[in-house]
Amino acid sequence: MLTIDRLSLQLPFYASWWRRDWTTCIEAFSLPFSAGEVHAVVGASGAGKSLLAYAIMGLLPPAARLTGQLFYQDQPLDDARQRQLRGRELALIPQSLNALDPLVRIHRQVAWAAQRAGHPSTIAQHSARQALDHYQLDARAQQAFAHELSGGMARRVLTAMAHVSQAQLIIADEPTVGLDPLQRNRVLAALRTLADQGKSVILITHDLRHALPIADQVTIMRDGKQVETASASAFQGTGSALTDAYSQALWLALPDNNFSPDVIRAQEQTPKEANIA
Amino acid sequence: MDVRLITLLIAKRLLRLTLVLLCVALVSFGLMMASPIDPIDAYLGPQMAQVSPEQRTLIAQRWGFDEPPAVQFGHWLRQLVSGDLGWSHVYNQPVSEVIGQRFQRSIALLGGAWLLSALLGFGLGLVAGAKEGSALDRVISTYAYITASTPAFWLAILAVLLFSVTLGWTPTCCAGPTGTLSQEVTLATRLHHLILPVTTLALLGVANITLHTRTRMLELMRSDVATHAFAQGASRMEVAWRHGLRHASLPAITLAFASLGELFGGSILIEQVFAYPGLGQATVAAGLRSDIPLLLGIALFTALFVSVGNTIADTLYGIIDPRIKAGEP
Amino acid sequence: MSQVKPLHYQSTRLPAQPRLMAILNLSIAALLVVGLVTSQWLLGDLPQQMQFDARLVPPSSHHWLGTDALGRELWARTLAGLGLSFWVGSLAAMLSTLIALSLAALATLSRRLDTLVSLLIDTLLSVPHLILLMLIAFALGGGTQAVIIAVAVTHWPSLARVLRAELLQLRQAHYVRISRALGKSRWFVLQAHLLPHLLPHCLVGALLLFPHAILHEAALTFLGFGLSPSQPAIGVLLADAMRYLSGGYWWLGVFPGLGLLLMVLGFERLASHLRRAL
Numbered sequence: 001m002l003t004i005d006r007l008s009l010q011l012p013f014y015a016s017w018w019r020r021d022w023t024t025c026i027e028a029f030s031l032p033f034s035a036g037e038v039h040a041v042v043g044a045s046g047a048g049k050s051l052l053a054y055a056i057m058g059l060l061p062p063a064a065r066l067t068g069q070l071f072y073q074d075q076p077l078d079d080a081r082q083r084q085l086r087g088r089e090l091a092l093i094p095q096s097l098n099a100l101d102p103l104v105r106i107h108r109q110v111a112w113a114a115q116r117a118g119h120p121s122t123i124a125q126h127s128a129r130q131a132l133d134h135y136q137l138d139a140r141a142q143q144a145f146a147h148e149l150s151g152g153m154a155r156r157v158l159t160a161m162a163h164v165s166q167a168q169l170i171i172a173d174e175p176t177v178g179l180d181p182l183q184r185n186r187v188l189a190a191l192r193t194l195a196d197q198g199k200s201v202i203l204i205t206h207d208l209r210h211a212l213p214i215a216d217q218v219t220i221m222r223d224g225k226q227v228e229t230a231s232a233s234a235f236q237g238t239g240s241a242l243t244d245a246y247s248q249a250l251w252l253a254l255p256d257n258n259f260s261p262d263v264i265r266a267q268e269q270t271p272k273e274a275n276i277a
Numbered sequence: 278m279d280v281r282l283i284t285l286l287i288a289k290r291l292l293r294l295t296l297v298l299l300c301v302a303l304v305s306f307g308l309m310m311a312s313p314i315d316p317i318d319a320y321l322g323p324q325m326a327q328v329s330p331e332q333r334t335l336i337a338q339r340w341g342f343d344e345p346p347a348v349q350f351g352h353w354l355r356q357l358v359s360g361d362l363g364w365s366h367v368y369n370q371p372v373s374e375v376i377g378q379r380f381q382r383s384i385a386l387l388g389g390a391w392l393l394s395a396l397l398g399f400g401l402g403l404v405a406g407a408k409e410g411s412a413l414d415r416v417i418s419t420y421a422y423i424t425a426s427t428p429a430f431w432l433a434i435l436a437v438l439l440f441s442v443t444l445g446w447t448p449t450c451c452a453g454p455t456g457t458l459s460q461e462v463t464l465a466t467r468l469h470h471l472i473l474p475v476t477t478l479a480l481l482g483v484a485n486i487t488l489h490t491r492t493r494m495l496e497l498m499r500s501d502v503a504t505h506a507f508a509q510g511a512s513r514m515e516v517a518w519r520h521g522l523r524h525a526s527l528p529a530i531t532l533a534f535a536s537l538g539e540l541f542g543g544s545i546l547i548e549q550v551f552a553y554p555g556l557g558q559a560t561v562a563a564g565l566r567s568d569i570p571l572l573l574g575i576a577l578f579t580a581l582f583v584s585v586g587n588t589i590a591d592t593l594y595g596i597i598d599p600r601i602k603a604g605e606p
Numbered sequence: 607m608s609q610v611k612p613l614h615y616q617s618t619r620l621p622a623q624p625r626l627m628a629i630l631n632l633s634i635a636a637l638l639v640v641g642l643v644t645s646q647w648l649l650g651d652l653p654q655q656m657q658f659d660a661r662l663v664p665p666s667s668h669h670w671l672g673t674d675a676l677g678r679e680l681w682a683r684t685l686a687g688l689g690l691s692f693w694v695g696s697l698a699a700m701l702s703t704l705i706a707l708s709l710a711a712l713a714t715l716s717r718r719l720d721t722l723v724s725l726l727i728d729t730l731l732s733v734p735h736l737i738l739l740m741l742i743a744f745a746l747g748g749g750t751q752a753v754i755i756a757v758a759v760t761h762w763p764s765l766a767r768v769l770r771a772e773l774l775q776l777r778q779a780h781y782v783r784i785s786r787a788l789g790k791s792r793w794f795v796l797q798a799h800l801l802p803h804l805l806p807h808c809l810v811g812a813l814l815l816f817p818h819a820i821l822h823e824a825a826l827t828f829l830g831f832g833l834s835p836s837q838p839a840i841g842v843l844l845a846d847a848m849r850y851l852s853g854g855y856w857w858l859g860v861f862p863g864l865g866l867l868l869m870v871l872g873f874e875r876l877a878s879h880l881r882r883a884l
Contacts, residue, residue, distance in 0.1 A: 057508050087510025099505035103523040103599060112519065116509040145599045165509065293728070300729040308745035426870040428821055430828050431844060431863030438856050449852060542736035546825055550848065561829050564740045572744070576737055584732035 001200040002033040002056065002077075002169055007068035009048070009055055009224075022065060025051050026224045029068070033202060035168070038195045040203045040211035040232075042250075043221030049204045050095060052221075053171045056202075057092050058082030072169070087116045091167035095174040095204075097154045100146035107132065107142040110161050117165035131164040132157070135190065152183030159190050170194055171202045176210050188214050208235070209254055220247040283596060290588045301580040302573075306353060309569050310346045317342060319567035320366055357577075363570030367562055372574040375559060380578070382452055383555035385471055387544055390478035394540075395533040397479065398486025403525060405487065406494020407517030417487065425484040429477075429543045433550035436477045447473045450552040474551045478543050482536070489532050493525040531593055537586035541579055635876045638869070645689040652679060653686040653838045662850070665857050672857035674846065680857060684865045687840040690833065691866065694754055695820035701758035702819070703765060703812040707804070710769035714777060723770075727763040735760055736829075739822060743831040753832045757819045765811035772807055776800055813877035817870040824866055840866045 009026040026048045033039050043049050054060050056070065058079060070077035072085065082090070101109055107128055114124035114131075132142050135156040141149060149157065155175055162170050172191055176184045192214040195201045205211050211218065212232050220227040227246050234241035239251040317336050318325050328336075337343045341352055356363065362372035405417040424432075441449040448454070452470050453462035497503055497520060498513070506516045545557035552558070556575065563571040657677035665672040671680040713723040730738065739756045746752035776782055782799050790798075826832035827841025835842050840862045847858035 059504060059507055083510075085510075086508060090508075092505070092508040094501060094505050094508065096501040098501040101502045101520050101523070104520070112506075112511075113509050116506075116511050116515075147599075161505075161509070296725065297728045297732050300725060301733055304729060305733070305741055308741045311745045313747040314744070422874070423867070423871060426817060426821075426874050427867050428824050428828075428840075428844075428863055428870075430825060431859075431866065434844060434847065434851065434859045434863065437851055438859055442852055442854060442856075538731070538734040541734040542825075545734075545736050546828065549829060560737060560740065564744055565830055567744075572741065576733060576741060579737055580733045583734055584728075587728075587732060 001035045001073060002202075003071040003074075004029055004031045004033075004056075005069045005071065006030050007052075007055060007066070007070065009051055009060070010065040011051075011061075012063050012065075024224055026055065029224075029226050031219060031226065031229060033169070033200050035200045036195055036198050037216040038192060038201045038203055038214050039217040039219065040205060040208075040215035041219050041221055042205055042208050042211055045206055046223075047221040048224040049206075049221055050173055053092060053173050053202070053204055056169075056171060057086060057090055059092075087113070087165050087167070088118055089168050091162035091165050091170045093158045093162045093170065093172040093175055095177065097146070097151065097158075100154060100157060102146050104145075105142075106137070106144055106146065106149070106157055110157065110164055113161040114164045117167070127164055128160075131160040134163065135160045150183075151178050152180070152186065155179065155183070155187050156190070159187065163194070167199070169200045169202070171204065173204045174206070175203070176205065176207065184210060208250055220244070220250060222246055286592060286596075290592055294584055294588050297584050298577065298580060301584075302354065302357070302577060303350070305573055305576040306350050307346075309573060310349070314567050316340070316567075316569060319569060353573075362574040362577075365563070365568050365571040365574075367566050367568040367571060368559070372570050375571060376556065376574055376578050379554070379556040379559045382553070383544060383548070383557065385467075386474055386478065386548070386553065386555060387540060389471065389475040390482060390544070391533065391537070391540055393475065393479035394482030395486060395529070398483040399490050399526070399529045401483065402487040402490025402529070403494060403517060403521060406491040406498065406525070407513055407521060409495055409498060414491075418491065421484040421487040421491075423484075424481055425488065427481065429481050430546040430550050432481060433474070433477050433547050436473055437550060440473055452554055470553075474547050474553055478540070478547050481543055482540055485536060485539070486529055486532055490525045490529050493528055494521050497521050497524045527593065527597055531590040534586040534590035534593070538579075538583040541583065632876065632880075635872060638872060639692070642689045642692040642869075645685045649682050649686055649689075652682040654678065655682075662855055664855075671861045672855075674843075674858060675850065680843075680861055683838040683843055684840070684862045686838045687843055687862060688865050688869055690837060690839050691820045691823060691869070694750065694757070694823045694833070695816050698754045698757035698761070698819040698823070699812045699816040701754065702761040702815050703808050705758060706762035706765040706769055706811065707808060709762065710766045710773055713766075713770045714773045720770075723766070727766060730760060730763050735822060736825060739826050740829070740831050743826060748831060748834075750833055750837075753823055753826055756826070757822055760822070761815050761819060765808075765815065768811065769804060769807060772804060773800065776803055810877065810881045813873065813880060816877070817874040820866070820870055820873075 007026055007029040008024065010022040010024050012020050013023055014020055029052065031039075041049050041052065051060070055066060056077075060066065072081070072089070075081070077085075100106070104112075107125075110128035110132055111121075111124045114127050115121055119127055129142065137153060137156060137160070141153055141157075146154060146157075159172075159175070162172075170191075175187050175191065179187065188210065191201050191203060195214075195216075203211055203215060208218070212235055215232045217229060218232050218235065219229040228242060228244040230242060230247070235251050239248040242248045242251060317333055320336065320340070321328055334343070341349055344352075353363075360373070362376070364370075365372045365375050368375045401417050401421070405414040405421075408414050437449055440446045448470050453466055494517065498516065502520055503516050506520060511519075541557070544555065545560055547553070548555045548557035549561055556579075559571065560575050562568070563575060655678060657673065657679075659677070660669060660673050661677040662675055663669050663673045663677075665680075669679060669681075671684065673679055674683070709723050709726075713720045733741075738760050742756035742759055743752045746755060776799070779799075782795060785795050785799060823832060824839070824841040824844075827839045828845050829841075830845065832841055833839040835845075843862040844859065847855070847862070850858050
């Protein structure tokens with residue numbers, strides 16, 4: 001669905017009072033994302049994951065220096081096409097809960113998202129309500145302001161906003177941060193459902209543990225470079241199926257990793273998690 | 278938020294307001310007492326030389342000038358509460374009448390300039406902030422920065438030079454043609470005399486609100502809310518219209534109420550240049566000719582005017598902003 | 607990734623180079639200041655020199671900005687006026703900063719003092735600046751000193767608020783508390799930890815006050831409550847010009863104000879650049 005071809009991103013900064021320098025945030029990144037899959041992009045903070053999301057959406061600051069190419073459904077995805085597809089074909093579930101406007105009621109914000117996706121205003125009202133109902137947000141929550149919602153509810157509102165647009169490619173940026181296990185699983189399950197509907201979901205997270213149960217593919221990022229892309233099933237046992245030392249180390253560093261091949265399966269079966277880091 | 282909480286909030290503000298006004302009375306009375314200008318000389322004016330020392334003591338006794346300051350203050354405060362602000366020797370009228378008449382004329386100037394500057398400033402700030410870095414933004418920002426540094430009276434002088442002296446479009450002076458009674462002046466003439474002062478005062482007030490609104494808009498445009506909206510395919514103008522309007526309007530209204538003092542200060546200067554017979558001009562006359570009761574009365578009156586504005590500004594947030602509503606227990 | 611934090615990706619534009627601009631502004635301001643300060647000596651008594659054969663002459667190559675009704679050179683008077691404004695403004699701004707600093711420190715000592723200071727701030731803010739200035743100038747009997755004190759006494763509240771908040775925050779800072787716990791004296795804490803933090807705020811605060819101080823001095827003088835009419839202050843020049851407006855002697859009204867505008871604008875920009883750079 002989306003193909004990234006040798007994408008590099010540089011951002012300017014001021015090395016001293018008058019010298020402008022460029023720092024490389026993403027380097028020669030190439031990756032295909034297919035429909036119907038959850039593709040997890042995992043890396044420590046500062047690895048360039050969020051910037052990757054912004055590069056795909058075309059939301060980088062104008063000063064950013066971008067090379068390489070993006071293809072969406074085999075057509076080059078340039079500035080103009082990004083502008084056209086944003087909110088319609090491409091959706092972003094942002095990392096920060098501050099992305100909800102504190103002065104606008106939830107239902108209205110979701111309706112705006114629907115309008116921006118091209119729905120006429122009366123239909124947008126309706127589909128907003130439907131989307132919010134779908135994510136189990138009751139009438140009271142729909143009429144609430146953002147600060148009146150819990151973290152989990154706010155996450156689901158953001159997911160509903162991506163859902164209402166009927167976008168085919170959904171990028172979820174750290175959707176599980178700050179959620180308790182129950183809420184986290186709900187949000188992750190919602191993403192899995194979106195993928196099962198034939199959409200392509202890019203799950204950006206720093207936490208390999210939470211990504212594995214729902215991901216089909218996992219890409220490990222480090223310092224803006226792509227370390228390894230493997231299927232989720234490669235992350236088991238001693239990690240011998242992984243080719244790169246960093247991803248192996250990342251895998252082995254997990255606190256619940258007791259070298260048993262059943263760890264992930266077990267984790268998937270019991271909603272109550274053994275480890276709350 | 279329920280009505281009881283709002284009432285409580287307003288009651289608290291009103292109490293504070295009263296306290297502040299009392300302080301203003303104390304401070305301005307103290308300043309008057311500290312003045313080296315002899316109140317008896319000031320009262321007598323040019324007749325000073327015709328009065329014997331015995332008569333002076335009589336005057337001092339009559340007006341209580343010989344009593345200690347604290348007693349005088351108590352006396353003045355008691356009069357104040359009963360509504361008597363004293364006698365203005367410059368206008369030979371009770372102070373309350375002078376203030377009433379003058380304020381009626383000033384309110385047209387103040388109100389017009391206030392509305393105009395708030396609306397214009399907000400609009401300009403919104404546009405500039407939404408289109409940050411564009412040519413339009415640069416023009417608006419430059420204009421705002423320059424007017425923020427412009428001396429009010431100089432702008433008024435320039436306006437008189439250009440529109441009244443050179444072009445002859447507007448009259449140079451006063452609230453109506455000289456020599457006619459104020460009752461005979463038509464509304465059109467009044468407006469004709471008002472238009473230049475109002476515009477000048479408004480142009481000066483615009484800068485503040487424009488820059489403030491623009492800053493708010495820039496904050497919003499860089500916030501997560503805007504990024505999220507852009508990710509949904511919104512254009513800059515749409516974000517400005519839907520999110521920006523909400524985020525910037527409350528601060529702008531607040532600022533408009535909070536800047537009444539500055540507006541009034543500007544009106545003193547403008548009235549002086551245009552010889553507009555309003556409260557500002559009376560203030561200058563009272564100060565220059567040592568009309569202490571009038572000066573005190575005006576200080577208190579404007580303090581009331583300004584602190585009511587400040588109180589409204591403070592209270593608005595508590596009542597309107599949904600985030601604060603929930604924050605109250 | 608590099609140690610230097612790149613610009614936040616959410617900002618849609620690059621910030622200008624604030625520090626570089628600040629340096630540039632600083633050097634321009636330094637030149638200006640040197641010019642203004644020395645103008646008093648360079649000009650000598652030129653601002654007061656009358657030329658009886660050249661009264662009310664429009665600007666020309668001979669008389670750069672024209673002359674006034676007594677044949678005095680307007681350019682010299684304007685420059686001298688700006689110099690005066692600079693002196694009055696900077697003294698008032700410094701004094702005001704001092705008041706703000708001491709009251710902010712006082713407010714952090716106890717709750718009762720804090721309420722008292724905040725009541726004082728509210729009181730001062732509720733009277734229009736210009737009226738308060740007139741009252742104080744009136745109480746002090748007018749003149750240069752009165753103007754300086756009046757401007758200083760009316761301009762400190764906003765800075766005091768900033769400094770008070772800063773102090774309250776600092777007092778809670780761990781390193782300050784540890785320092786106290788280690789038995790360091792109040793004075794040591796003040797000069798080793800608190801002052802270095804507050805000084806930049808004070809400097810920027812004073813610089814931000816300065817343009818306002820100048821504008822208010824000129825306004826006060828214009829209304830007749832400030833500097834004496836015998837001094838070539840900008841307010842005096844413009845009040846003089848008022849009498850000749852209808853005669854078409856435009857230069858008298860235009861140039862002194864323009865000079866003041868440029869000076870205020872320059873310092874205003876400098877202050878805001880410095881604030882962003884710090």
